[in-house]
Amino acid sequence: xxxxxxxxxxxxxxxxxxxxxxxxxxxxxxxxxxxxxxxxxxxxxxxxxxxxxxxxxxxxxxxxxxxxxxxxxxxxxxxxxxxxxxxxxxxxxxxxxxxxxxxxxxxxxxxxxxxxxxxxxxxxxxxxxxxxxxxxxxxxxxxxxxxxxxxxxxxxxxxxxxxxxxxxxxxxxxxxxxxxxxxxxxxxxxxxxxxxxxxxxxxxxxxxxxxxxxxxxxxxxxxxxxxxxxx
Numbered sequence: 001x002x003x004x005x006x007x008x009x010x011x012x013x014x015x016x017x018x019x020x021x022x023x024x025x026x027x028x029x030x031x032x033x034x035x036x037x038x039x040x041x042x043x044x045x046x047x048x049x050x051x052x053x054x055x056x057x058x059x060x061x062x063x064x065x066x067x068x069x070x071x072x073x074x075x076x077x078x079x080x081x082x083x084x085x086x087x088x089x090x091x092x093x094x095x096x097x098x099x100x101x102x103x104x105x106x107x108x109x110x111x112x113x114x115x116x117x118x119x120x121x122x123x124x125x126x127x128x129x130x131x132x133x134x135x136x137x138x139x140x141x142x143x144x145x146x147x148x149x150x151x152x153x154x155x156x157x158x159x160x161x162x163x164x165x166x167x168x169x170x171x172x173x174x175x176x177x178x179x180x181x182x183x184x185x186x187x188x189x190x191x192x193x194x195x196x197x198x199x200x201x202x203x204x205x206x207x208x209x210x211x212x213x214x215x216x217x218x219x220x221x222x223x224x225x226x227x228x229x230x231x
Contacts, residue, residue: 002028005121005166006114008106009033009059011046012193013212014125014169017181019054021168022123024184029123031059032113034106036099037067037075042200046192053190058117062109072099074195081196083203087210094135097195097207103136107145111163115155123166129173142167174215189224202226 005027009015022029031054033047044061051059070076073096082095103126110122126137135141146165155161169177181188194202194209202209202225209226216223 002026003121004028004030004114004117004119005123006030006032006110006117006119007056007123008110008125009047009050010125010193011043011048011050011191012125012208013174013181013188013191013215014127014177014193015047016050016186016188016191017177017184018123018125018166018168019050019056020181020184020186022121022166023054027121027123029054029056030113030117030119031056032106032110033059033061034109035061035063036102036105037065038099039074039077039081040192040195040197042194042197043192045200046190049190053187060113064105066099066102066105069100073097074099081206083196083205084207084210085205087214090207090210095207098134101136103134103141104145107149107165111149111153114163115153115161118155118160120161121164121166123168125169126167127169127172127174127177129171137170139167139170142170173218174211175218178215178219178221187224192225194225 005022007019007022007029009031031051066075073079073081079096128138142165149163150156193212195206196203212223
């Protein structure tokens with residue numbers, strides 16, 4: 001029997017690639033998405049498409065509302081999403097699209113999900129190279145969370161769970177991530193990463209869009225999320 005794994009699935013490029021990696025490594029992936037009050041809820045439609053395409057046995061969408069805290073352009077309508085002409089304009093400071101403690105919250109849900117399905121493996125698409133400067137995407141954060149998680153559950157105390165947080169993209173550029181996904185047969189046209197979509201189409205100028213566009217361009221490709229839908 002295949003080992004079960006929880007895969008955090010936003011519906012974006014990185015998380016979809018991670019889902020493909022988990023399956024290629026022999027895991028049976030269980031997808032976990034979040035309706036957390038984000039302005040770009042269209043990503044949940046993409047997550048559903050991806051989960052269906054990968055025929056996951058279970059796709060959970062957990063509802064929490066981080067708008068009660070605000071503090072991020074993704075959850076607070078009074079904070080504007082930044083837009084740029086090029087990925088070269090992105091700075092090194094932590095941007096306003098950072099959602100306070102988001103990965104800690106998401107991983108806590110993943111830990112609970114993993115315990116209930118008898119899994120010791122969680123996959124997350126964090127990246128420490130082509131990313132937006134988020135502190136909860138760093139390897140040292142993941143290592144610290146993993147250590148804490150193994151002290152936090154009944155299964156851990158009883159020795160039936162030794163949680164491993166898999167970060168297969170953490171040292172890859174965006175282009176390398178895309179290249180790996182394409183080799184695994186990922187159709188990136190079904191993914192969505194935009195922070196401020198126009199209807200259900202990507203804006204092309206937010207940080208997330210620009211990083212995607214640059215990644216595809218480095219491979220001599222066009223990001224399919226930027227191609228207008230056929231009329």
